[in-house]
Amino acid sequence: MAISLYIHFPFCGNICGYCDFYREKYDPGLEEQFFKALIMELRLAKDTIDPDRRLIETIYIGGGTPSLIDFWHLKHLITMIREYFDLDPQLEFSMEINPESIDAEKLIALKDMGINRPVFGIQSFDSYPLTRLGRIHNLKDSYRAVYLAGANGFRNYGVDMMFGLPGQNSRRLSDDLNQLVDLAPPHISYYQLTVKPNSILERDVRDGKITLPDQDMMASMYRAIHEELKKHSYIRYEISSYAIPGFECRHNMNYWEGGDFLGLGPSAHSFIENRRFSNIPDLKKYIETISRGERPLIFDTIDPESRIAETIMLGLRTARGIGREEFRNRFGVSVDQVIDEKSLAAMLKENLIDMDNNSLRLTESGFPLADEIIRRLVK
Numbered sequence: 001m002a003i004s005l006y007i008h009f010p011f012c013g014n015i016c017g018y019c020d021f022y023r024e025k026y027d028p029g030l031e032e033q034f035f036k037a038l039i040m041e042l043r044l045a046k047d048t049i050d051p052d053r054r055l056i057e058t059i060y061i062g063g064g065t066p067s068l069i070d071f072w073h074l075k076h077l078i079t080m081i082r083e084y085f086d087l088d089p090q091l092e093f094s095m096e097i098n099p100e101s102i103d104a105e106k107l108i109a110l111k112d113m114g115i116n117r118p119v120f121g122i123q124s125f126d127s128y129p130l131t132r133l134g135r136i137h138n139l140k141d142s143y144r145a146v147y148l149a150g151a152n153g154f155r156n157y158g159v160d161m162m163f164g165l166p167g168q169n170s171r172r173l174s175d176d177l178n179q180l181v182d183l184a185p186p187h188i189s190y191y192q193l194t195v196k197p198n199s200i201l202e203r204d205v206r207d208g209k210i211t212l213p214d215q216d217m218m219a220s221m222y223r224a225i226h227e228e229l230k231k232h233s234y235i236r237y238e239i240s241s242y243a244i245p246g247f248e249c250r251h252n253m254n255y256w257e258g259g260d261f262l263g264l265g266p267s268a269h270s271f272i273e274n275r276r277f278s279n280i281p282d283l284k285k286y287i288e289t290i291s292r293g294e295r296p297l298i299f300d301t302i303d304p305e306s307r308i309a310e311t312i313m314l315g316l317r318t319a320r321g322i323g324r325e326e327f328r329n330r331f332g333v334s335v336d337q338v339i340d341e342k343s344l345a346a347m348l349k350e351n352l353i354d355m356d357n358n359s360l361r362l363t364e365s366g367f368p369l370a371d372e373i374i375r376r377l378v379k
Contacts, residue, residue, distance in 0.1 A: 008265030321361025
Protein backbone atom coordinates (compact mmCIF):
# COMPACT_ATOMS: atom_id res chain seq x y z
CA MET A 1 0.00 0.00 0.00
CA ALA A 2 1.32 3.43 -0.94
CA ILE A 3 1.76 6.47 1.31
CA SER A 4 2.32 10.18 0.83
CA LEU A 5 5.34 12.04 2.21
CA TYR A 6 5.21 15.61 3.53
CA ILE A 7 8.37 17.52 4.43
CA HIS A 8 8.13 20.73 6.42
CA PHE A 9 10.90 23.24 5.69
CA PRO A 10 10.61 25.62 8.65
CA PHE A 11 12.55 28.65 7.38
CA CYS A 12 11.32 31.94 5.90
CA GLY A 13 13.29 34.91 4.69
CA ASN A 14 10.36 37.13 5.59
CA ILE A 15 7.74 36.53 8.31
CA CYS A 16 4.21 37.26 7.03
CA GLY A 17 1.77 38.64 9.58
CA TYR A 18 -1.16 36.35 8.71
CA CYS A 19 0.67 33.01 8.73
CA ASP A 20 0.31 30.59 11.66
CA PHE A 21 2.40 27.73 10.27
CA TYR A 22 5.49 26.92 12.32
CA ARG A 23 8.47 28.82 10.89
CA GLU A 24 11.81 30.36 11.83
CA LYS A 25 13.86 33.17 10.32
CA TYR A 26 16.19 31.70 7.71
CA ASP A 27 19.74 30.97 8.89
CA PRO A 28 22.19 28.95 6.72
CA GLY A 29 23.96 27.39 9.70
CA LEU A 30 20.70 26.34 11.28
CA GLU A 31 19.51 25.01 7.92
CA GLU A 32 22.51 22.67 7.81
CA GLN A 33 21.70 21.34 11.29
CA PHE A 34 18.06 20.92 10.27
CA PHE A 35 18.91 18.81 7.22
CA LYS A 36 21.23 16.57 9.20
CA ALA A 37 18.37 15.93 11.63
CA LEU A 38 15.88 15.51 8.77
CA ILE A 39 17.96 12.79 7.09
CA MET A 40 18.23 10.98 10.43
CA GLU A 41 14.49 11.32 11.00
CA LEU A 42 13.87 9.87 7.54
CA ARG A 43 15.88 6.78 8.48
CA LEU A 44 14.21 6.44 11.88
CA ALA A 45 10.76 6.76 10.33
CA LYS A 46 11.54 4.22 7.62
CA ASP A 47 12.38 1.61 10.25
CA THR A 48 8.89 1.93 11.78
CA ILE A 49 6.98 1.40 8.52
CA ASP A 50 6.22 -2.07 7.21
CA PRO A 51 8.36 -2.80 4.12
CA ASP A 52 5.18 -3.50 2.13
CA ARG A 53 4.03 0.09 2.80
CA ARG A 54 7.18 1.92 1.75
CA LEU A 55 5.95 2.91 -1.68
CA ILE A 56 5.61 6.70 -1.93
CA GLU A 57 3.11 7.99 -4.49
CA THR A 58 3.26 11.72 -3.67
CA ILE A 59 5.80 14.04 -2.04
CA TYR A 60 5.06 17.60 -0.94
CA ILE A 61 7.66 20.03 0.40
CA GLY A 62 5.95 22.88 2.22
CA GLY A 63 6.83 25.47 4.78
CA GLY A 64 8.02 27.96 5.49
CA THR A 65 9.58 28.96 2.20
CA PRO A 66 11.00 25.81 0.59
CA SER A 67 12.43 27.73 -2.36
CA LEU A 68 15.07 29.08 0.05
CA ILE A 69 16.52 25.56 0.41
CA ASP A 70 20.19 25.13 -0.36
CA PHE A 71 20.01 22.83 -3.38
CA TRP A 72 22.91 20.69 -2.17
CA HIS A 73 20.85 19.76 0.89
CA LEU A 74 17.74 19.18 -1.21
CA LYS A 75 19.54 16.90 -3.66
CA HIS A 76 21.01 14.87 -0.78
CA LEU A 77 17.56 14.58 0.84
CA ILE A 78 15.99 13.29 -2.37
CA THR A 79 18.83 10.78 -2.79
CA MET A 80 18.16 9.43 0.70
CA ILE A 81 14.39 9.26 0.10
CA ARG A 82 15.12 7.11 -2.95
CA GLU A 83 17.44 4.92 -0.90
CA TYR A 84 15.02 4.34 1.99
CA PHE A 85 11.72 4.17 0.08
CA ASP A 86 10.34 3.02 -3.25
CA LEU A 87 8.89 5.74 -5.46
CA ASP A 88 5.81 5.31 -7.61
CA PRO A 89 6.66 5.57 -11.34
CA GLN A 90 3.85 8.16 -11.56
CA LEU A 91 5.17 10.09 -8.53
CA GLU A 92 3.65 13.53 -7.98
CA PHE A 93 6.39 15.69 -6.42
CA SER A 94 5.25 19.16 -5.33
CA MET A 95 7.24 22.01 -3.83
CA GLU A 96 6.02 25.42 -2.66
CA ILE A 97 7.85 28.34 -4.25
CA ASN A 98 7.71 32.07 -3.55
CA PRO A 99 7.70 33.95 -6.89
CA GLU A 100 10.56 36.28 -5.98
CA SER A 101 12.89 33.40 -5.10
CA ILE A 102 12.89 31.49 -8.39
CA ASP A 103 14.55 31.79 -11.79
CA ALA A 104 14.98 29.56 -14.84
CA GLU A 105 18.20 27.98 -13.58
CA LYS A 106 16.62 26.99 -10.25
CA LEU A 107 13.49 25.60 -11.90
CA ILE A 108 15.56 23.46 -14.25
CA ALA A 109 17.59 22.18 -11.28
CA LEU A 110 14.39 21.29 -9.41
CA LYS A 111 13.06 19.46 -12.45
CA ASP A 112 16.31 17.51 -12.77
CA MET A 113 15.90 16.40 -9.14
CA GLY A 114 12.47 14.95 -9.92
CA ILE A 115 10.24 17.77 -8.66
CA ASN A 116 7.46 17.86 -11.25
CA ARG A 117 4.83 20.11 -9.65
CA PRO A 118 5.94 23.56 -8.46
CA VAL A 119 3.34 25.52 -6.50
CA PHE A 120 3.69 29.31 -6.67
CA GLY A 121 2.46 31.35 -3.70
CA ILE A 122 1.19 34.38 -5.64
CA GLN A 123 -1.77 35.23 -3.32
CA SER A 124 -2.68 38.35 -5.36
CA PHE A 125 -1.51 40.37 -8.35
CA ASP A 126 -2.35 43.56 -6.45
CA SER A 127 0.63 45.15 -4.70
CA TYR A 128 -1.47 46.91 -2.04
CA PRO A 129 -2.71 43.83 -0.10
CA LEU A 130 0.61 42.04 -0.67
CA THR A 131 2.47 44.87 1.04
CA ARG A 132 -0.06 45.05 3.87
CA LEU A 133 0.36 41.32 4.52
CA GLY A 134 4.15 41.44 4.46
CA ARG A 135 4.67 39.67 1.12
CA ILE A 136 7.74 40.90 -0.77
CA HIS A 137 7.10 39.74 -4.36
CA ASN A 138 5.52 41.88 -7.04
CA LEU A 139 3.52 41.48 -10.25
CA LYS A 140 6.62 40.96 -12.37
CA ASP A 141 7.84 38.17 -10.07
CA SER A 142 4.48 36.36 -10.30
CA TYR A 143 4.27 36.54 -14.09
CA ARG A 144 7.88 35.46 -14.49
CA ALA A 145 7.47 32.43 -12.21
CA VAL A 146 4.44 31.08 -14.07
CA TYR A 147 5.95 31.81 -17.49
CA LEU A 148 9.16 30.01 -16.58
CA ALA A 149 7.24 26.95 -15.38
CA GLY A 150 5.61 26.55 -18.78
CA ALA A 151 8.73 27.50 -20.73
CA ASN A 152 10.80 24.87 -18.93
CA GLY A 153 8.44 22.00 -19.56
CA PHE A 154 6.43 21.76 -16.35
CA ARG A 155 3.14 20.33 -17.53
CA ASN A 156 1.70 20.32 -14.02
CA TYR A 157 2.00 23.28 -11.63
CA GLY A 158 -0.18 25.23 -9.24
CA VAL A 159 -0.89 28.78 -8.15
CA ASP A 160 -2.04 29.69 -4.62
CA MET A 161 -4.33 32.72 -4.34
CA MET A 162 -6.19 34.45 -1.51
CA PHE A 163 -9.36 36.53 -1.27
CA GLY A 164 -10.79 38.71 1.47
CA LEU A 165 -7.57 40.72 1.51
CA PRO A 166 -6.96 44.18 3.03
CA GLY A 167 -8.68 46.82 0.93
CA GLN A 168 -10.02 44.24 -1.52
CA ASN A 169 -13.36 44.93 -3.20
CA SER A 170 -15.20 43.38 -6.12
CA ARG A 171 -13.22 45.38 -8.69
CA ARG A 172 -9.86 44.39 -7.23
CA LEU A 173 -10.96 40.77 -7.03
CA SER A 174 -12.06 40.93 -10.67
CA ASP A 175 -8.62 42.26 -11.64
CA ASP A 176 -6.97 39.34 -9.84
CA LEU A 177 -9.25 36.83 -11.55
CA ASN A 178 -8.70 38.31 -15.01
CA GLN A 179 -4.93 38.07 -14.65
CA LEU A 180 -5.15 34.59 -13.16
CA VAL A 181 -7.23 33.07 -15.96
CA ASP A 182 -4.98 34.77 -18.55
CA LEU A 183 -2.04 32.83 -17.07
CA ALA A 184 -4.18 29.64 -17.11
CA PRO A 185 -2.31 27.48 -14.56
CA PRO A 186 -3.46 23.83 -14.46
CA HIS A 187 -4.25 24.06 -10.73
CA ILE A 188 -5.51 26.90 -8.54
CA SER A 189 -5.97 26.98 -4.77
CA TYR A 190 -8.06 29.99 -3.73
CA TYR A 191 -8.13 30.45 0.04
CA GLN A 192 -10.04 32.95 2.16
CA LEU A 193 -7.75 35.04 4.34
CA THR A 194 -8.48 34.14 7.94
CA VAL A 195 -7.37 36.06 11.00
CA LYS A 196 -5.44 33.65 13.21
CA PRO A 197 -5.42 34.19 17.00
CA ASN A 198 -2.32 35.94 18.33
CA SER A 199 -1.06 36.75 14.82
CA ILE A 200 0.31 40.10 13.70
CA LEU A 201 -2.71 40.40 11.40
CA GLU A 202 -5.11 39.98 14.33
CA ARG A 203 -3.35 42.79 16.18
CA ASP A 204 -3.42 45.08 13.14
CA VAL A 205 -7.12 44.42 12.51
CA ARG A 206 -7.93 45.01 16.16
CA ASP A 207 -5.96 48.27 16.18
CA GLY A 208 -7.64 49.49 13.00
CA LYS A 209 -4.46 49.46 10.93
CA ILE A 210 -5.94 46.93 8.50
CA THR A 211 -9.55 46.66 7.33
CA LEU A 212 -10.83 43.41 5.84
CA PRO A 213 -14.03 42.81 3.83
CA ASP A 214 -17.07 41.83 5.90
CA GLN A 215 -18.56 38.33 5.85
CA ASP A 216 -21.22 39.17 3.24
CA MET A 217 -18.53 40.50 0.91
CA MET A 218 -16.41 37.40 1.58
CA ALA A 219 -19.33 35.17 0.57
CA SER A 220 -19.91 37.20 -2.60
CA MET A 221 -16.21 36.95 -3.46
CA TYR A 222 -16.25 33.18 -3.04
CA ARG A 223 -19.23 32.86 -5.40
CA ALA A 224 -17.62 35.19 -7.94
CA ILE A 225 -14.38 33.18 -7.90
CA HIS A 226 -16.26 29.95 -8.47
CA GLU A 227 -18.34 31.30 -11.35
CA GLU A 228 -15.35 32.84 -13.11
CA LEU A 229 -13.15 29.75 -12.81
CA LYS A 230 -16.03 27.52 -13.87
CA LYS A 231 -16.39 29.60 -17.06
CA HIS A 232 -12.76 28.82 -17.86
CA SER A 233 -13.14 25.03 -17.50
CA TYR A 234 -11.80 24.68 -13.96
CA ILE A 235 -13.45 22.02 -11.81
CA ARG A 236 -13.92 22.68 -8.10
CA TYR A 237 -12.92 19.36 -6.56
CA GLU A 238 -12.53 20.70 -3.01
CA ILE A 239 -13.92 23.79 -1.36
CA SER A 240 -10.80 25.89 -2.10
CA SER A 241 -9.23 23.83 -4.90
CA TYR A 242 -9.77 24.09 -8.66
CA ALA A 243 -8.11 22.20 -11.47
CA ILE A 244 -8.27 21.54 -15.16
CA PRO A 245 -9.51 17.90 -15.20
CA GLY A 246 -6.60 15.55 -14.65
CA PHE A 247 -4.51 18.07 -12.69
CA GLU A 248 -6.06 17.66 -9.24
CA CYS A 249 -3.48 17.58 -6.42
CA ARG A 250 -3.16 13.88 -5.60
CA HIS A 251 -1.23 14.64 -2.41
CA ASN A 252 -4.06 16.70 -0.92
CA MET A 253 -6.68 14.24 -2.13
CA ASN A 254 -4.92 11.56 -0.11
CA TYR A 255 -5.29 13.72 3.02
CA TRP A 256 -8.98 14.37 2.43
CA GLU A 257 -9.78 10.75 1.66
CA GLY A 258 -8.12 9.41 4.82
CA GLY A 259 -5.03 7.88 3.21
CA ASP A 260 -1.75 7.24 5.02
CA PHE A 261 0.87 9.96 5.04
CA LEU A 262 4.21 10.48 6.73
CA GLY A 263 5.26 13.96 7.86
CA LEU A 264 8.87 14.93 8.52
CA GLY A 265 10.27 18.15 10.00
CA PRO A 266 9.20 20.23 13.02
CA SER A 267 5.40 20.45 13.42
CA ALA A 268 4.75 17.96 10.56
CA HIS A 269 1.77 15.62 11.01
CA SER A 270 1.47 11.93 10.11
CA PHE A 271 -1.31 9.37 9.78
CA ILE A 272 -0.07 5.79 9.48
CA GLU A 273 -2.16 2.64 9.98
CA ASN A 274 -4.92 4.57 11.75
CA ARG A 275 -2.46 6.23 14.17
CA ARG A 276 -2.12 9.99 14.08
CA PHE A 277 0.92 11.80 15.46
CA SER A 278 2.99 14.92 14.89
CA ASN A 279 6.46 16.30 15.50
CA ILE A 280 7.13 18.91 18.14
CA PRO A 281 6.78 22.46 16.72
CA ASP A 282 10.18 23.59 17.96
CA LEU A 283 13.26 23.41 15.72
CA LYS A 284 15.81 23.37 18.53
CA LYS A 285 14.05 20.56 20.40
CA TYR A 286 13.45 18.73 17.13
CA ILE A 287 17.20 18.70 16.37
CA GLU A 288 18.16 17.79 19.95
CA THR A 289 15.70 14.89 20.14
CA ILE A 290 16.77 13.37 16.83
CA SER A 291 20.46 13.74 17.75
CA ARG A 292 19.72 11.28 20.59
CA GLY A 293 18.35 8.79 18.09
CA GLU A 294 14.73 9.46 19.06
CA ARG A 295 11.81 10.70 16.98
CA PRO A 296 10.33 13.98 18.29
CA LEU A 297 6.75 12.72 18.32
CA ILE A 298 3.56 13.86 19.97
CA PHE A 299 0.90 11.12 19.76
CA ASP A 300 -2.70 12.10 19.16
CA THR A 301 -5.17 10.54 21.58
CA ILE A 302 -8.21 11.57 19.55
CA ASP A 303 -11.25 9.39 20.30
CA PRO A 304 -13.20 7.40 17.64
CA GLU A 305 -16.10 9.87 17.67
CA SER A 306 -13.74 12.73 16.87
CA ARG A 307 -12.16 10.73 14.04
CA ILE A 308 -15.62 10.20 12.57
CA ALA A 309 -16.38 13.93 12.83
CA GLU A 310 -13.07 14.76 11.16
CA THR A 311 -13.76 12.32 8.31
CA ILE A 312 -17.18 13.90 7.72
CA MET A 313 -15.66 17.38 7.73
CA LEU A 314 -12.90 16.51 5.27
CA GLY A 315 -15.17 14.45 3.04
CA LEU A 316 -17.81 17.15 2.68
CA ARG A 317 -15.17 19.66 1.66
CA THR A 318 -14.59 17.66 -1.53
CA ALA A 319 -16.81 17.50 -4.60
CA ARG A 320 -16.78 13.71 -4.35
CA GLY A 321 -18.19 13.88 -0.82
CA ILE A 322 -18.28 11.00 1.66
CA GLY A 323 -18.23 7.54 0.10
CA ARG A 324 -20.73 5.37 1.93
CA GLU A 325 -18.90 2.08 1.45
CA GLU A 326 -15.50 3.51 2.42
CA PHE A 327 -17.00 5.11 5.53
CA ARG A 328 -18.65 1.87 6.67
CA ASN A 329 -15.50 -0.15 6.02
CA ARG A 330 -13.44 2.28 8.08
CA PHE A 331 -15.75 2.82 11.06
CA GLY A 332 -18.16 -0.12 11.04
CA VAL A 333 -21.24 2.12 10.91
CA SER A 334 -23.04 3.94 8.12
CA VAL A 335 -22.61 7.68 7.75
CA ASP A 336 -26.39 8.10 8.24
CA GLN A 337 -26.04 6.76 11.80
CA VAL A 338 -23.58 9.45 12.89
CA ILE A 339 -25.05 12.64 11.42
CA ASP A 340 -27.95 14.69 12.70
CA GLU A 341 -31.11 13.43 10.97
CA LYS A 342 -33.16 16.62 11.38
CA SER A 343 -30.38 18.81 10.04
CA LEU A 344 -29.85 16.46 7.11
CA ALA A 345 -33.56 16.49 6.23
CA ALA A 346 -33.64 20.29 6.33
CA MET A 347 -30.55 20.58 4.14
CA LEU A 348 -31.92 18.10 1.61
CA LYS A 349 -35.09 20.18 1.41
CA GLU A 350 -33.02 23.36 0.93
CA ASN A 351 -30.92 21.63 -1.78
CA LEU A 352 -27.70 22.10 0.18
CA ILE A 353 -26.93 18.36 0.35
CA ASP A 354 -27.16 15.69 -2.32
CA MET A 355 -27.21 12.01 -1.39
CA ASP A 356 -27.65 8.64 -3.07
CA ASN A 357 -26.65 5.03 -2.43
CA ASN A 358 -22.98 5.78 -3.08
CA SER A 359 -22.20 9.09 -1.39
CA LEU A 360 -23.22 12.15 0.61
CA ARG A 361 -21.99 15.48 -0.80
CA LEU A 362 -22.60 19.21 -0.91
CA THR A 363 -24.48 20.80 -3.80
CA GLU A 364 -23.37 23.93 -5.64
CA SER A 365 -25.55 25.91 -3.23
CA GLY A 366 -24.07 24.11 -0.25
CA PHE A 367 -20.39 24.74 -0.88
CA PRO A 368 -20.38 28.41 0.21
CA LEU A 369 -22.03 27.32 3.49
CA ALA A 370 -19.79 24.30 4.07
CA ASP A 371 -18.57 25.24 7.55
CA GLU A 372 -22.07 25.83 8.89
CA ILE A 373 -23.47 22.70 7.23
CA ILE A 374 -20.72 20.53 8.68
CA ARG A 375 -21.21 22.05 12.13
CA ARG A 376 -24.94 21.23 12.05
CA LEU A 377 -24.56 17.73 10.65
CA VAL A 378 -21.94 16.43 13.03
CA LYS A 379 -23.57 15.09 16.19
